Amino acid sequence: MNRIDELFKQKKERILSIYFTAGFPQLDDTVSIMEAIQAAGANIIEIGVPYSDPIADGPTIQESNNQALKNGMTLKVLFEQLKGFRERIHIPVILMGYLNPVVQYGMEAFCKTCKEVGIDGLILPDLPMQQYLTEYKHTFDAYDLRNTFLISPQTSEARIRQIDQHTDGFIYMVSSASITGAKKEVSPEQIAYFERVKAMNLKNPRLIGFGISDKPSFQTAAAHSHGAIIGSAFINVLRESTNLKEDIQEYIQGILA
Amino acid sequence: MERAMIKVDENGFYGQFGGAFIPEMLYPNIEELRENYEAIMATPAFRQEFDSLLKDYVGRPTPLFLAQRLSEKYGAKIYLKREDLCHTGAHKINNTVGQIILAKKLNKKRIIAETGAGQHGVATATVCALMGMECTVYMGAVDMERQKPNVERMRILGAKVVPANSGSKTLKDATNEAMRQWINNPVDTHYIIGSVVGPHPYPEMVARFQSVISEEMKWQLQEKEGRENPDLVIACVGGGSNAAGSFYHYYNEPSVRLIAVEAAGMGITSGRSAATTTLGKPGILHGSKTLLMQTDDGQVVEPHSISAGLDYPGIGPVHAHLFDSGRGEFVAVEDEHAMQSGIEVSRLEGIIPAIESAHAFSALNQIHYEPTDVIVINLSGRGDKDLETYIKWGNY
Ligand SMILES: Cc1ncc(COP(=O)(O)O)c(C=O)c1O
Numbered sequence: 001m002n003r004i005d006e007l008f009k010q011k012k013e014r015i016l017s018i019y020f021t022a023g024f025p026q027l028d029d030t031v032s033i034m035e036a037i038q039a040a041g042a043n044i045i046e047i048g049v050p051y052s053d054p055i056a057d058g059p060t061i062q063e064s065n066n067q068a069l070k071n072g073m074t075l076k077v078l079f080e081q082l083k084g085f086r087e088r089i090h091i092p093v094i095l096m097g098y099l100n101p102v103v104q105y106g107m108e109a110f111c112k113t114c115k116e117v118g119i120d121g122l123i124l125p126d127l128p129m130q131q132y133l134t135e136y137k138h139t140f141d142a143y144d145l146r147n148t149f150l151i152s153p154q155t156s157e158a159r160i161r162q163i164d165q166h167t168d169g170f171i172y173m174v175s176s177a178s179i180t181g182a183k184k185e186v187s188p189e190q191i192a193y194f195e196r197v198k199a200m201n202l203k204n205p206r207l208i209g210f211g212i213s214d215k216p217s218f219q220t221a222a223a224h225s226h227g228a229i230i231g232s233a234f235i236n237v238l239r240e241s242t243n244l245k246e247d248i249q250e251y252i253q254g255i256l257a
Numbered sequence: 258m259e260r261a262m263i264k265v266d267e268n269g270f271y272g273q274f275g276g277a278f279i280p281e282m283l284y285p286n287i288e289e290l291r292e293n294y295e296a297i298m299a300t301p302a303f304r305q306e307f308d309s310l311l312k313d314y315v316g317r318p319t320p321l322f323l324a325q326r327l328s329e330k331y332g333a334k335i336y337l338k339r340e341d342l343c344h345t346g347a348h349k350i351n352n353t354v355g356q357i358i359l360a361k362k363l364n365k366k367r368i369i370a371e372t373g374a375g376q377h378g379v380a381t382a383t384v385c386a387l388m389g390m391e392c393t394v395y396m397g398a399v400d401m402e403r404q405k406p407n408v409e410r411m412r413i414l415g416a417k418v419v420p421a422n423s424g425s426k427t428l429k430d431a432t433n434e435a436m437r438q439w440i441n442n443p444v445d446t447h448y449i450i451g452s453v454v455g456p457h458p459y460p461e462m463v464a465r466f467q468s469v470i471s472e473e474m475k476w477q478l479q480e481k482e483g484r485e486n487p488d489l490v491i492a493c494v495g496g497g498s499n500a501a502g503s504f505y506h507y508y509n510e511p512s513v514r515l516i517a518v519e520a521a522g523m524g525i526t527s528g529r530s531a532a533t534t535t536l537g538k539p540g541i542l543h544g545s546k547t548l549l550m551q552t553d554d555g556q557v558v559e560p561h562s563i564s565a566g567l568d569y570p571g572i573g574p575v576h577a578h579l580f581d582s583g584r585g586e587f588v589a590v591e592d593e594h595a596m597q598s599g600i601e602v603s604r605l606e607g608i609i610p611a612i613e614s615a616h617a618f619s620a621l622n623q624i625h626y627e628p629t630d631v632i633v634i635n636l637s638g639r640g641d642k643d644l645e646t647y648i649k650w651g652n653y
Pocket residue numbers: 347348373374375376377451452453493494495496497498499500565566567611613614637638639
């Protein structure tokens with residue numbers, strides 16, 4: 001069974017997914033960061049594939065993308081690093097990235113390599129649903145890769161229903177009308193939106209991401225969904241860290257405590 | 258010869274190029290535009306306001322000027338389409354007038370825009386002042402430096418100019434920043450894209466607003482030459498809006514050669530170039546599939562051109578299709594040659610062209626044509642904004 005399906009079957013609440021940019025802070029940190037995320041008790045790992053023009057990302061992730069590219073990260077290098085990671089990591093791992101590097105690699109070759117190294121799902125924010133359905137879905141399915149679409153507070157109910165129908169794994173609820181970036185608080189409008197979507201009784205579980213940064217915001221998000229995704233705030237921890245393993249442990253346990 | 262029909266399909270594709278590759282957060286914005294723009298543009302109220310502003314505010318129709326001395330020098334009959342005489346000094350305002358009326362009809366309260374040379378930023382700030390709308394323009398920090406007068410023009414007009422500090426700090430990065438700010442302000446804000454780039458429906462919508470250029474060319478040529486069609490139309494391509502506008506009514510007239518002129522920068526093989534059709538491969542940037550300068554890994558390569566308006570690693574999807582289908586002929590002009598042509602046009606015709614437009618003139622040295630040919634060069638803008646670059650270059 002796909003590890004994403006398995007996770008959501010067993011765990012219905014307070015799921016924590018951690019995003020980081022591959023190749024940041026150092027080129028070869030990728031797998032040790034994954035190990036530390038798992039050891040600290042997070043449930044899903046999202047590996048960001050760096051891109052030169054990340055239009056949905058705020059300054060923190062723009063900067064980690066730049067640094068990773070400067071360090072020499074490419075999809076080829078990433079797949080090389082990921083060879084054999086399944087010997088040590090058993091939680092679901094998702095690749096998240098913009099479409100162009102994937103298309104240059106070749107969608108079929110990309111999905112095949114994902115499957116070979118042990119990736120469970122993909123998030124490609126600028127892949128339109130229509131293109132996915134007509135061109136790529138059969139490839140995703142052939143390699144047992146779950147595809148997650150995003151929704152935002154502006155997404156219409158009809159569109160959410162459509163997305164729910166064509167997503168597998170989980171729905172990524174963008175927490176507000178915003179690019180990525182750590183924020184301080186969750187507003188009443190956001191909670192109303194979380195509840196509105198919850199009441200739709202979608203077939204997919206929902207994780208809330210963008211702007212989730214600490215224990216209170218994680219708890220609030222998790223109270224209205226199946227869990228949350230932390231990205232920029234985690235990248236900030238990595239950037240400041242002098243001991244990755246310890247700092248990751250401390251940060252994630254602080255969220256889950 | 259059978260030549261491809263140039264037409265956009267319902268999903269925004271020209272052949273294999275175009276589409277709307279956008280994060281879901283922008284889907285409602287794009288959908289709102291896609292569903293409404295054609296209907297709004299078709300209303301008499303829109304047409305009337307658009308036409309009257311183009312006439313009385315922009316100063317259209319712009320003249321079609323027979324450039325005698327240039328014609329003598331190059332041995333063909335060369336006309337200049339004088340977009341440099343538009344209010345604010347370039348063709349960019351044709352599009353901003355159209356989009357601001359559209360934004361009002363969609364009840365938007367704020368306008369954002371990206372700019373490279375600053376011409377589109379100025380044209381946007383201008384129509385925002387005219388309509389009393391709040392305006393923020395994103396501009397690469399490098400471009401703010403090399404197009405200082407335009408930064409101050411925007412500020413005088415009441416716009417806020419925000420530097421884009423990521424990547425190459427030029428047009429591509431300004432566009433990224435504008436898209437991010439649109440994600441952050443999805444409801445009350447309209448994004449006025451300045452060229453035939455971005456997700457569907459922008460490329461086609463901008464081309465339609467600019468198509469007034471070739472619409473006028475047709476009747477002006479009829480008056481002057483007794484025929485609507487020239488033998489060649491030449492235009493520079495950054496994103497490609499002045500080219501799309503001057504080609505638009507000739508796309509499906511196979512006897513008209515469409516010459517698109519890109520910036521070769523310091524030379525195509527120098528690593529400091531913006532010659533997208535030569536150096537690019539199909540890829541996805543700013544919401545559309547197009548030809549794109551990129552690494553094997555799919556990272557966008559930072560372009561270079563002496564002209565800020567051509568300093569872009571992609572081209573509009575319609576131009577990628579013109580290239581791919583063979584309907585368009587693509588030429589790349591180096592910085593040095595463009596500057597020489599800029600001076601030449603100044604001396605021969607008493608017109609200092611924008612450095613973008615100077616690239617179009619320089620193509621005359623690279624293409625073949627007959628002495629009997631009627632050539633229209635789209636003079637997309639005037640050189641006032643480029644004085645500092647001309648002065649720095651110095652060879653005049
Ligand atoms: C005078 C002039 N011409 C051409 C361009 C290039 O844009 P496009 O290719 O969209 O016409 C610019 C852009 O700023 C410009 O200012």
